[in-house]
Amino acid sequence: MTSLHQLAEDSRVIVRNGQAAVDPDGRCVVYRMRRSQRALDNPALETAIAAANMLEQPVVVFFGLLERHPTAKLRHYAFMLEGLAETEQVILGRKIGFMVRICSGANSDRQFARFCRELRPSLVICDEDPGRRDWKWKRETALYPAAPVWSVDADVIVPSRLLEKEQFGARTIRPRIRGRLPQFLKPVGNRPVRVPWKSERRSRSLPVAPELARRLDRSVGPATGFRAGTGAALTALRRFIRDHLPGYATNRSHPEIDATSQLSPYLHFGQIGPHSVALAIKDAVAPAGDRAAFLEELIVRRELAVNFVRYNGHFRSIASIEPWAQRTLEEHAHDKRLHLYVERQLANAETHDPLWNAAQRQMVTSGWMHGCLRMYWAKKILEWSSSADEAYDVCVRLNDRYELDGRDPNGYAGIAWAIGGKHDRVWGPERPIYGKIRYMSFASTSRKFNSRAYIEKWSG
Numbered sequence: 001m002t003s004l005h006q007l008a009e010d011s012r013v014i015v016r017n018g019q020a021a022v023d024p025d026g027r028c029v030v031y032r033m034r035r036s037q038r039a040l041d042n043p044a045l046e047t048a049i050a051a052a053n054m055l056e057q058p059v060v061v062f063f064g065l066l067e068r069h070p071t072a073k074l075r076h077y078a079f080m081l082e083g084l085a086e087t088e089q090v091i092l093g094r095k096i097g098f099m100v101r102i103c104s105g106a107n108s109d110r111q112f113a114r115f116c117r118e119l120r121p122s123l124v125i126c127d128e129d130p131g132r133r134d135w136k137w138k139r140e141t142a143l144y145p146a147a148p149v150w151s152v153d154a155d156v157i158v159p160s161r162l163l164e165k166e167q168f169g170a171r172t173i174r175p176r177i178r179g180r181l182p183q184f185l186k187p188v189g190n191r192p193v194r195v196p197w198k199s200e201r202r203s204r205s206l207p208v209a210p211e212l213a214r215r216l217d218r219s220v221g222p223a224t225g226f227r228a229g230t231g232a233a234l235t236a237l238r239r240f241i242r243d244h245l246p247g248y249a250t251n252r253s254h255p256e257i258d259a260t261s262q263l264s265p266y267l268h269f270g271q272i273g274p275h276s277v278a279l280a281i282k283d284a285v286a287p288a289g290d291r292a293a294f295l296e297e298l299i300v301r302r303e304l305a306v307n308f309v310r311y312n313g314h315f316r317s318i319a320s321i322e323p324w325a326q327r328t329l330e331e332h333a334h335d336k337r338l339h340l341y342v343e344r345q346l347a348n349a350e351t352h353d354p355l356w357n358a359a360q361r362q363m364v365t366s367g368w369m370h371g372c373l374r375m376y377w378a379k380k381i382l383e384w385s386s387s388a389d390e391a392y393d394v395c396v397r398l399n400d401r402y403e404l405d406g407r408d409p410n411g412y413a414g415i416a417w418a419i420g421g422k423h424d425r426v427w428g429p430e431r432p433i434y435g436k437i438r439y440m441s442f443a444s445t446s447r448k449f450n451s452r453a454y455i456e457k458w459s460g
């Protein structure tokens with residue numbers, strides 16, 4: 001039988017404070033849910049349950065709902081809250097407590113510390129966030145020193161700390177990940193709790209009070225095309241396996257037929273975990289080449305993005321790119337721009353390029369843009385901005401504002417790839433503005449698929 005000490009040694013677990021022994025007066029195990037917003041197949045929740053079962057204590061989940069977020073809009077909140085309402089029900093059904101507190105950004109850690117003082121946990125489990133720096137963890141854990149705090153890397157298959165440093169590209173990360181899949185690509189499991197949570201204290205039920213709705217940034221309304229939640233994610237996964245996995249390797253390059261999984265919003269909010277998706281694809285009845293192509297995106301590319309955000313402190317800016325890319329963009333900084341657009345024109349899809357405008361409209365209306373067009377979309381912003389620096393910032397702002405899956409490592413890595421050649425190679429011949437960064441033209445991009453059908457579908 002595993003001991004608490006062995007649990008802490010698991011490679012998914014990072015011990016976040018100096019407290020080694022559980023609080024002897026503790027009464028429960030608290031799981032502070034942030035990114036992995038699901039009740040099932042969640043390694044962080046499972047670690048909390050395993051520890052609580054050893055201690056013969058109940059588990060309580062805490063969710064601090066920020067009343068305002070610098071980049072999240074009504075669109076993101078609506079999706080998150082719909083998903084959380086389902087998560088709450090399943091968690092309560094598993095006899096685990098679930099508490100939501102509305103917090104302001106500045107005081108969320110203090111509110112959590114207050115919550116811990118009320119509940120007195122023996123141990124606190126959090127889920128890992130690659131964008132969260134060590135100093136933030138130190139500041140947070142200093143507020144409740146009585147219990148050990150562990151974070152669990154719940155949203156990647158291979159724990160990201162095993163990769164040790166920033167990886168140069170898919171070529172370098174692929175063998176490191178593949179070599180570890182036999183160890184880590186296994187079902188997470190959903191073990192029963194030994195001690196049910198019993199309390200008169202009702203959790204604050206979701207969807208949360210109208211007072212929150214009034215304070216949100218409503219400038220971007222709910223997305224039209226997606227139902228939220230783990231149930232909807234599993235339905236989307238099953239539908240994808242049935243209808244589009246056979247042929248994925250070819251058809252994923254056809255934005256007019258939507259043949260990809262569209263799981264990215266669910267993965268972003270942790271409503272489904274990568275283990276559930278990868279295992280379902282691995283075992284699906286579909287050609288091996290299609291399954292391999294999908295797993296390359298879901299595991300290698302996605303975990304390369306997580307690695308980028310975790311180990312590159314500049315992931316939100318052009319300072320994150322390689323020296324060769326910095327040099328080539330600087331050499332072409334003063335090249336003549338044939339078209340220049342400000343952010344408002346881009347946001348309103350007011351460019352001369354019908355394909356770009358259609359992609360922008362797809363993102364604004366549906367909350368999701370096809371992957372092939374995301375590349376084109378970002379590269380054209382480089383071409384139409386007065387500097388690469390500005391292009392990078394505009395891409396991050398528009399992507400995070402409109403994409404349901406925005407504010408995600410994949411978005412930062414995708415933008416760094418498109419504008420700054422991150423994880424890519426040097427390209428020739430050298431071109432105006434792009435220099436040695438890979439170039440994409442309207443003519444070559446629109447020839448690769450039925451772009452007319454796509455433009456018609458997303459015309460204004």
Ligand SMILES: Cc1cc2nc3c(=O)[nH]c(=O)nc-3n(C[C@H](O)[C@H](O)[C@H](O)COP(=O)(O)OP(=O)(O)OC[C@H]3O[C@@H](n4cnc5c(N)ncnc54)[C@H](O)[C@@H]3O)c2cc1C
Binds near residue numbers: 301302375405414
């Ligand atoms: C400029 C730019 C911006 C992007 N912004 C985001 C973003 O904000 N959020 C986001 O999740 N993805 C982003 N991507 C990556 C990718 O385009 C999307 O993850 C993918 O298109 C989502 O659609 P899907 O779920 O149908 O993908 P599928 O083709 O079905 O792939 C399955 C999963 O694999 C992962 N994946 C697929 N392609 C990539 C990739 N190139 N890099 C990393 N992971 C990948 C995603 O988690 C995806 O859900 C961006 C890419 C670029 C070039």
